[in-house]
Amino acid sequence: MKKKPLFLISNDDSINSKGLEILINIVKPFGDIVVVAPIEAHSGMSHAITMRFPLTFEKIKEEKHLQIYKCSGYPVDCVKIALNEILEKKPDYILSGINHGSNSSVAVIYSGTMAIAIEGTLHSIPSVGFSIENFNLDADFSNVEKYISVILKNLIKNGIPKGVCLNVNIPKDVKKVKGIKICKEAKGKWQEIFVKRKHPYGKDYFWLTGEFVDLENDKEKSDVFALQNNYIAITPIKIDWTDYKTIKELEEWDL
Amino acid sequence: MKKKPLFLISNDDSINSKGLEILINIVKPFGDIVVVAPIEAHSGMSHAITMRFPLTFEKIKEEKHLQIYKCSGYPVDCVKIALNEILEKKPDYILSGINHGSNSSVAVIYSGTMAIAIEGTLHSIPSVGFSIENFNLDADFSNVEKYISVILKNLIKNGIPKGVCLNVNIPKDVKKVKGIKICKEAKGKWQEIFVKRKHPYGKDYFWLTGEFVDLENDKEKSDVFALQNNYIAITPIKIDWTDYKTIKELEEWDL
Numbered sequence: 001m002k003k004k005p006l007f008l009i010s011n012d013d014s015i016n017s018k019g020l021e022i023l024i025n026i027v028k029p030f031g032d033i034v035v036v037a038p039i040e041a042h043s044g045m046s047h048a049i050t051m052r053f054p055l056t057f058e059k060i061k062e063e064k065h066l067q068i069y070k071c072s073g074y075p076v077d078c079v080k081i082a083l084n085e086i087l088e089k090k091p092d093y094i095l096s097g098i099n100h101g102s103n104s105s106v107a108v109i110y111s112g113t114m115a116i117a118i119e120g121t122l123h124s125i126p127s128v129g130f131s132i133e134n135f136n137l138d139a140d141f142s143n144v145e146k147y148i149s150v151i152l153k154n155l156i157k158n159g160i161p162k163g164v165c166l167n168v169n170i171p172k173d174v175k176k177v178k179g180i181k182i183c184k185e186a187k188g189k190w191q192e193i194f195v196k197r198k199h200p201y202g203k204d205y206f207w208l209t210g211e212f213v214d215l216e217n218d219k220e221k222s223d224v225f226a227l228q229n230n231y232i233a234i235t236p237i238k239i240d241w242t243d244y245k246t247i248k249e250l251e252e253w254d255l
Numbered sequence: 256m257k258k259k260p261l262f263l264i265s266n267d268d269s270i271n272s273k274g275l276e277i278l279i280n281i282v283k284p285f286g287d288i289v290v291v292a293p294i295e296a297h298s299g300m301s302h303a304i305t306m307r308f309p310l311t312f313e314k315i316k317e318e319k320h321l322q323i324y325k326c327s328g329y330p331v332d333c334v335k336i337a338l339n340e341i342l343e344k345k346p347d348y349i350l351s352g353i354n355h356g357s358n359s360s361v362a363v364i365y366s367g368t369m370a371i372a373i374e375g376t377l378h379s380i381p382s383v384g385f386s387i388e389n390f391n392l393d394a395d396f397s398n399v400e401k402y403i404s405v406i407l408k409n410l411i412k413n414g415i416p417k418g419v420c421l422n423v424n425i426p427k428d429v430k431k432v433k434g435i436k437i438c439k440e441a442k443g444k445w446q447e448i449f450v451k452r453k454h455p456y457g458k459d460y461f462w463l464t465g466e467f468v469d470l471e472n473d474k475e476k477s478d479v480f481a482l483q484n485n486y487i488a489i490t491p492i493k494i495d496w497t498d499y500k501t502i503k504e505l506e507e508w509d510l
Binding site for chain 2: 041043044045046047048049050051052054055056057077080081083084085106108109110115118122123150151153154158160161163164166179180182183184185187189190192193194196197203204205206207208234235236237238239240241242243244245246247249250251252253254255
């Protein structure tokens with residue numbers, strides 16, 4: 001009998017999020033699970049690590065094939081402490097999510113969910129981040145299980161190349177999902193809109209909000225387009241950010 | 256007469272760092288400067304943004320061609336608030352640093368310094384992050400001016416391609432610098448070493464430390480190799496992290 005794989009699962013919405021619970025239940029038939037997730041929500045914390053404070057963790061649940069720990073740090077801290085202080089062996093896979101809110105296009109740069117998958121990839125562990133285009137804490141995840149299960153079957157069968165992780169984004173209206181598309185990141189940016197308020201003592205303060213601006217030319221291949229058309233988007237993300245094309249151009253500089 | 260360019264400068268070591276002061280002085284002859292830098296040091300905060308708290312900023316210095324603001328947020332917050340609430344026009348360039356500590360290889364993933372340059376690139380502004388391989392608060396920056404000035408001259412003359420920023424790393428022993436090399440990111444990882452301590456009330460807590468493991472095969476082209484051999488490394492970094500090679504492979508999956 002083949003040995004069951006070990007999955008490390010984390011997220012950035014905190015140990016108490018519905019998306020995490022849904023993911024745990026979907027992964028259960030595939031192997032053993034250790035969850036190490038942040039105590040607090042850390043949306044938008046990207047690949048932050050805790051350098052100025054110490055970290056703590058605590059086991060909060062133990063079943064036969066499932067252990068759950070909460071950790072005081074950021075999402076990437078959870079991965080690091082899991083690999084070094086909690087797990088007795090290297091996990092076969094690292095999964096994160098399901099994040100409440102999509103991480104398509106350049107949102108990957110700000111995303112704690114995808115930072116978990118990138119950190120796993122740095123440690124040569126095949127890793128996938130899952131997000132749904134719905135910020136609601138009680139988001140509708142019905143219909144999601146069959147698609148994530150298919151992705152996990154393929155992940156286990158085929159693996160993913162070294163240095164690459166997967167960014168899986170699920171459209172908001174889960175009941176209308178038509179299928180899965182392999183995509184590229186849409187070019188785009190978040191255009192900030194600061195909401196200015198006056199402090200009772202007089203000074204201005206600013207809330208960071210924003211809206212996504214789609215700048216993609218090759219729209220039909222993009223993750224944003226897939227979501228808009230009710231497809232789940234899988235985008236391969238690399239951890240080597242060198243722009244090799246530009247190296248030649250810079251070699252012409254007068255340095 | 257050609258109009259002087261406008262430089263936005265930020266960093267992640269805080270408004271009070273020596274590296275920031277050095278960079279401001281080097282840039283002065285090239286144009287007008289607005290500095291918006293964090294009040295506190297934020298090493299290892301990567302591309303984190305402040306979503307759960309409001310931001311504040313305050314002008315702390317005004318000279319003829321130099322304005323300095325401190326901001327309550329993370330490095331990327333500084334860029335966002337500068338572009339939207341402080342600057343009257345879009346800056347021509349965004350520079351960050353000089354960071355105390357190198358950001359070669361995969362350190363770029365954890366780096367607030369490079370997050371500033373990546374954020375600038377998202378806003379289509381040519382951006383460069385500068386770091387020195389020396390964590391000392393009073394690091395030796397002698398000899399650095401002439402090299403950074405040459406890089407700035409080339410930046411202004413040649414520009415950089417859309418979607419790309421530059422990661423400039425300076426070796427520790429600045430007096431021995433032999434020149435500048437165009438590089439790729441060294442493949443590698445940070446291997447964590449958690450230092451375990453016992454809280455006076457009994458619970459364990461963990462300090463995240465680590466050491467860099469160089470996994471690069473093509474060593475001589477890497478930024479880490481350049482630094483080891485007393486060269487300044489310039490590495491072009493892209494903001495589209497899609498791994499296009501893997502798209503074809505994923506299209507063979509049974510989805």
